[in-house]
Each structure stands twice: as C-alpha cells, then as structure tokens.
Amino acid sequence: MANASKSYDVLALGGGNAALCAAISARLEGASVLILESAPEFWRGGNTRHTRNMRLAHDAATATLTGPYPEEEMWDDLLRVTGGQTDEPLARMMIRQSKDMLEWISAQGVRFQPALGGTLSLSRTNAFFLGGGKAMLNALYRRALRLGVEVRYESEVIGLDIDAGRFGSATFRSGAGTDVVNAKALVAAAGGFEGNFDWMAEYWGPAAHNFLCRGTKWNQGSMLKMLLGQGVQQTGDPTQMHAVAIDARAPKYDGGIITRLDCVVFGIVVNQNAQRFYDEGEDLWPKRYAIWGRLIAGEPGQIAYIIYDEKSANAFMPSLYPAITGNSIAELAQKLALDPAALTGTVDAFNAAVRPGTFDVAALDDCRTEGLSPPKSHWARRLDQPPYYAYPVRPGITFTYLGVRVDHDARMLMADGTPSANMFAAGEIMAGNVLGKGYTAGIGMTIGAVFGRIAGREAARHARD
Amino acid sequence: MHATEALEEAGRLMIVCNSCRYCEGLCAVFPAMEQRRFFNDGDLNYLANLCHSCGACFTDCQFAPPHEFAVNVPQALARTRAESYAAYAWPKFMAPVFHENGWAVAFAAVASVAGFIGLMGFSIAPRDIFATWTEPGAFYRIFPHAVLAGVFGLAFAYAIVALIMGARNFWRDIGEPMATLAQPVSIWQAMEDAAQLRYLDGGGDDCYTGRKTDRRRLFHHLTFYGFALCFAATCVATLYHYLLGREAPYPIYDLPVVLGALGGVGLTIGPVGLWFGRWKADPVLRDEKSSGMDRAFLAMLFLTGVSGLALLGLRGTPWMNLLLTIHLGLVFALFVTMPYGKMVHGLYRFLALVRYARESRELKVQE
Numbered sequence: 040m041a042n043a044s045k046s047y048d049v050l051a052l053g054g055g056n057a058a059l060c061a062a063i064s065a066r067l068e069g070a071s072v073l074i075l076e077s078a079p080e081f082w083r084g085g086n087t088r089h090t091r092n093m094r095l096a097h098d099a100a101t102a103t104l105t106g107p108y109p110e111e112e113m114w115d116d117l118l119r120v121t122g123g124q125t126d127e128p129l130a131r132m133m134i135r136q137s138k139d140m141l142e143w144i145s146a147q148g149v150r151f152q153p154a155l156g157g158t159l160s161l162s163r164t165n166a167f168f169l170g171g172g173k174a175m176l177n178a179l180y181r182r183a184l185r186l187g188v189e190v191r192y193e194s195e196v197i198g199l200d201i202d203a204g205r206f207g208s209a210t211f212r213s214g215a216g217t218d219v220v221n222a223k224a225l226v227a228a229a230g231g232f233e234g235n236f237d238w239m240a241e242y243w244g245p246a247a248h249n250f251l252c253r254g255t256k257w258n259q260g261s262m263l264k265m266l267l268g269q270g271v272q273q274t275g276d277p278t279q280m281h282a283v284a285i286d287a288r289a290p291k292y293d294g295g296i297i298t299r300l301d302c303v304v305f306g307i308v309v310n311q312n313a314q315r316f317y318d319e320g321e322d323l324w325p326k327r328y329a330i331w332g333r334l335i336a337g338e339p340g341q342i343a344y345i346i347y348d349e350k351s352a353n354a355f356m357p358s359l360y361p362a363i364t365g366n367s368i369a370e371l372a373q374k375l376a377l378d379p380a381a382l383t384g385t386v387d388a389f390n391a392a393v394r395p396g397t398f399d400v401a402a403l404d405d406c407r408t409e410g411l412s413p414p415k416s417h418w419a420r421r422l423d424q425p426p427y428y429a430y431p432v433r434p435g436i437t438f439t440y441l442g443v444r445v446d447h448d449a450r451m452l453m454a455d456g457t458p459s460a461n462m463f464a465a466g467e468i469m470a471g472n473v474l475g476k477g478y479t480a481g482i483g484m485t486i487g488a489v490f491g492r493i494a495g496r497e498a499a500r501h502a503r504d
Numbered sequence: 505m506h507a508t509e510a511l512e513e514a515g516r517l518m519i520v521c522n523s524c525r526y527c528e529g530l531c532a533v534f535p536a537m538e539q540r541r542f543f544n545d546g547d548l549n550y551l552a553n554l555c556h557s558c559g560a561c562f563t564d565c566q567f568a569p570p571h572e573f574a575v576n577v578p579q580a581l582a583r584t585r586a587e588s589y590a591a592y593a594w595p596k597f598m599a600p601v602f603h604e605n606g607w608a609v610a611f612a613a614v615a616s617v618a619g620f621i622g623l624m625g626f627s628i629a630p631r632d633i634f635a636t637w638t639e640p641g642a643f644y645r646i647f648p649h650a651v652l653a654g655v656f657g658l659a660f661a662y663a664i665v666a667l668i669m670g671a672r673n674f675w676r677d678i679g680e681p682m683a684t685l686a687q688p689v690s691i692w693q694a695m696e697d698a699a700q701l702r703y704l705d706g707g708g709d710d711c712y713t714g715r716k717t718d719r720r721r722l723f724h725h726l727t728f729y730g731f732a733l734c735f736a737a738t739c740v741a742t743l744y745h746y747l748l749g750r751e752a753p754y755p756i757y758d759l760p761v762v763l764g765a766l767g768g769v770g771l772t773i774g775p776v777g778l779w780f781g782r783w784k785a786d787p788v789l790r791d792e793k794s795s796g797m798d799r800a801f802l803a804m805l806f807l808t809g810v811s812g813l814a815l816l817g818l819r820g821t822p823w824m825n826l827l828l829t830i831h832l833g834l835v836f837a838l839f840v841t842m843p844y845g846k847m848v849h850g851l852y853r854f855l856a857l858v859r860y861a862r863e864s865r866e867l868k869v870q871e
Contacts, residue, residue, distance in 0.1 A: 293571060
C-alpha cells in the first residue's frame, strides 16, 4: 500500500485509460508511480469502463483491423467532425502516434477482437477490446500493478499545491483521513465534468438536472476546476458537451451503451406537447445520433418521445427497456401522459404529408414529407400499422469538451502560454485540444492512450533529470 | 413470463446483454444470443447449457453488481442449467434426485458398494476374502463373468437409454430440428469444440481470474480423457474376453491395463484439481445449490480412479478381492447415477454446441 508521506516520481490522478497508460509508460521509464483514483475499485476507470474500441491509423490490415486507415484519412475524419475546432499539429502528431498504439497497448496485455455484428462499419478504423472497456481496464491495471505502480482507490484529491506552474504536492481524502503526497511530476487524467450536474447547470440552467449521465458519476471535474483555477490555460467550450438521446428510464449515471436508442429515423419525435420539433430524417448515423441529445435538451422538460409503428418493430438494435405500446395513437398517448388529441393530430398531419417513396435506411432515400414543418426529409413512412410503439428519451451526456491546454509533450500550458515545469495531462481532461466539438467513435480512447503514453514518459523523464 | 425464477433472471440478463454485446468475442453464448431478439425458456436453456462457466463475462462487465443492473451471467446461467438438468430427467419421477444430488449419489455409491460386498459374501467363502489369486480368470472366481457382464450391461444400457431420453427432452425444449443431428459438419464442429473445451477460456489465454492460474481446462482434460481411457480399457478387455478368449487380470504391459492405468491417473488427478479449483473460483459466479451435485460427481470419478489404481497396484496381494469388489461397486454406482447427476452436463453442452455449430455456420453463409 502506498505510504502517504512518501514521495513519488510521478503522481497520476484518475483511473481510466489515460491515467493507466501514463502510469505504465512512466513506470517503464523507471519512475516510481502512484495512482490516485477517486472511485472505489469496482467503479474504477472513469468512462473507459463504458467504451468499446479505439480509433487507430494504420497502413495495413492487422489481425483485428481491416485496413488500411491512413493518417490523412483519419485527419480528414477528425477535421470533419470538429468542423476545424482542433489544433492541427497536435492532432496530426496524435494520429501519427496512434499507429504504434495497437502494438504498444497489446504489449500491456490488452486484447482485441475483430469487429462483429452491429459494428462492422467500424472494423476498418477501430480496434475493438475483447470483452469491452472494462476488460481493457482490467488488463491495464494488472499490468500496472505487476510493474510496481501503486494504486489507491477512493482517494479524492481535494487540493493541489502549484506554484508558478510547478506542481509540488496533492492533498487527498480517503477512508483513512486526509493525506499529502509529494511527486516530482503530475499527470492529470481525471476526465471531464459530465457527472457534475450542478456545474452543467451553470451553463444550462435548471434543465441540466433533467440530463442523464451515460458514464461514471466520479467524473465531477474537480481536477479540471482546480487546474483552471490555478492558472492553467483553458481549451474547449465550457458550455458544450456530447449528448445523445437515451432512454428516459435509464439510471442517472452509468447507463452506458445499453440505454442508447437509434430509432429516430423510423418514426417521428415529439416533445411533451406532442409536437414535432426537428427533421427526423435529416442525416445518416452517426451524425443524427449525436444531435438528438442537444435537440431534446432544448425542449420543455428535456424529454421527448420517439414514436413508430409495427413496420419498424424489429428494425434496430434491441435496447434495455421495452418500448411502450398502444393499439392506437390515442392509447399510446395516454400511456405516455401526452394529450391524446394533440398526438393524434400530429401523427395525422405527418401521415398526410408523407409522399410515396422507396424506403432504404442505409441511404438518404426518397421517402419524405411535403408541406410539413419541420419536414422529415428521408425515411418518412406513414405511422399506420398498429401496435404503435414509443420510447421516452432524454439527453444522455457522454463527455464534456472543456479542458486544459497542452503541448506536444502533453505538458500543460499556463494561461500566459508558458509550459508548466512538471504538469502533464491526458485523456478527456485535455481532449478539447484535438476534439473541440463533435465526436467520432473511439477517438476518446485514442486521445487517452496516445497522450497518456506521452504524458507518462515525459513526466518520468522530468522526474529523472 | 418465464417458468422459474432462474429463467426469469436469465431472460432479464439476456435483454441487458443483447443491448450491449461487448462480450461477443468471449465465447459462444453471446453470438448465439445475438441471433435472437426474444428469449423463450428453451432459448435460455440452450444458452445456459452452452455456457462453460469460465466467468470472463462477469469480470469484463461494467454492469456487474454493485451496478444496479446487477449483471451476473455465469451465475444466472449456472442456476438455469442446474434446473434444466432436473427438467430433462427421464423418467420424470427421477427429477427430484437432482435436488439433493450430493446425498443421492453418495447413497447410491454406498448402497452399491455394500451390495457388491454382499454379493461377494455369497459367491466366495469368508476365508477366501483375503486369498491371493493371480491367475487369469481370478476376477471371475469372485463374480462370474456372465453375472458381471449381465449386471453391468443392464446398468449401462439403462443409463444410455435414460441419457438419450434426457437428450431428447433437451432437444425438443430448445426447439432444434432433428435434422441438425444428421449434419456431420455440425457434429464434427461440436466434437472439436468439446474436445478442446474451446469456450472455457474467455476468448483467449486468460480466464476469469485474469491470470494464468485457472487450470480448469487442464484438470477437465485429465478427467475427461482419463474417463475415456478407462472406458476404452473396458472395451478392449471385453473384446479380449469374447474374441480372443483371454481372461482378466491381464499382464501389466497389456493394452487394457496400460489404458486403464493411464486413465486411472487422469481420473484421480483431474477431479482433485477441479475440486480445489472450485474453492479458488469466486463464489459469486457459482450456483451454490448445485455444489453438492458437482462435488458428488467429482468424488465419484476420483474414487473410481483411485480404487482402480489401487486394484492394479495390489492385485497380487490379499487385498485384491476386496478392492475389486469396491471398485466394481463404485463403477456400478457411477453408471446408474450417470443420468441423474453432473455427468449430463457433458451431454447437454455437447448438444448445445451442435446447435451452435449449425447456427453460426448458417450465419456465416448469410453474410
């Protein structure tokens, strides 16, 4: 067990992919390393425990990746999803280094599998963890512990001693009381603040309390707040977060992947006044997947209802909760506590506006409405085959964009632009540097692993010199 | 609605797992699950018997307890599996034997050994119990060959019939057409998967423990192949007897003895390893109610192996007659309890693998 009065070369704050890659990387450079993870052991690992894959550039196919996925293409993908809100040199460096990552992280014991059903579209670009993100975490923890990294769970950092950009010590609270740990270098890899609804409410008002957090409640953003409060330069829009539509019946935290719903295209989406509010047929997955969380956040009560009929009952991935059913639109409305007349009116108006076409969910087909506002531009089919189905949905927050600014060595930059002497960052806490907005599957794990590896190495070198 | 609480829980979990699918690379259960959207009791019994209980999906699960979704697939499927054994028992009135299986098997073993000792009392004089007999045919001075062949033949035939009827119940319950059993490619795939215990490893070199300390596969191989060798020894000896007119005991270098000795070693070491492996495995993965069944089966195999080896080692001594009697009693008990104990796991799992071979092959063709 770690001795609190002891001093370490490297202190890693956090417990997910980024923190573990940093800790392992630092240890491989010969540094003594302590990890402070605020969560209990079962809940360790932040949002990594809910992930499934990592996006990696590669020049040729591997055992688990069909290829190739050239650097340039990955850069194009990143540029597209961020709309240019990315630090190009830093992002290109990350993409270049992602090419070694499969080999490096496999050497740490992480196992991969070929992409299987439902995710085939990612089999070229993303390496899938065998058993998912928690299996990946388990492997990294095993490796770290075997290398001699010390880990303390349920240890929440409550103070950082930083003087003119130089980290000295951290004060943390655990079951044993309050302790101070000294380290020659710090790696902050403690995630964002998606678990902190009070913080989100600063930007979103009381509506934020109707959001659900898809990931861990341990991502309170306290490290982020402390670092920004002590002169580290900020990156990313503090008001922004990645939000998708998830089942409104999901738990407040940790619903993870299984509460997601991607059936918007099969029907209509109404708010609690039983009115449509956005074009359900605007775009293909994954773009449409990522916008609906934000859209629902803007509706009264932060709730909406996806309504479809028997034609689409088995058309999409099953999810955790069963759909709510009704033999008529009015009956369905009653079960949803919506105004039956209003919902019937909305559905009738929609049905009347649907033009004939050839339905094809894999393409931007010609099934659309005419003279309806908002329109449904694709995949519009009449809702006329009972039983009718509904899913109540709310915004599910995946991650936040606010972060600390870093350079090529994953070293934090202070507000005046000078590099910190001994503070590094990796993972979601600095993701905003390369992912200023948007999302593309598996990019968070790339950011965590690549910058974690760099941060650990640089922290260890700093400690040694 | 499912028939029992165990099925209810298995059904709940399959809905959870089917909306996640992160474990699809670990074993056969999850790909089989993905081919379904709704799960009736037969589907759940199929999946339960397909599960090898390696535990990898539990350690890998972000929704395992204390998460409120409380996902523990190995335990839920173990409970379902144990119930399914009783449900498929033939004849039906034997089903309760599965409920206190440890005691039932122990009782059968004691009764059988006592019965054989009683028989020995009839067939030889008390002073001959500790006589040293070594010539060919010595075994049959105690129990005439025709009697042994008759008693064991009947017991074995009964066990086979009961097992086949159980298999039939399983096959009907999971709703698989008989035609699948006529597909050599499915049968062969299942034999390969079963022979190597392909799905006991959680998708790779590490199992539940995450360390290479889980030796269940090794010990299971020792047990299974030990059993197979002992069975082969018996078959060879039968052929010797009827075709060549050569009577047991055979010389130490002869095939039945060599096969039996090797098999006996496997049957002795394997169950011990599996028994102690049980204590190492996290109890959260197990169905505690069936631990009596598991232990009784391991104990029976172990005692059969040990008594056989002892008979081999001491057959030139005054202990031979008693050891032979005990060994025969144990083997007899093993035979008659075969359809009513843990032995059925091999049968149902094999059949589940046959169906899985058919399903996964058809899926590949579709793609």
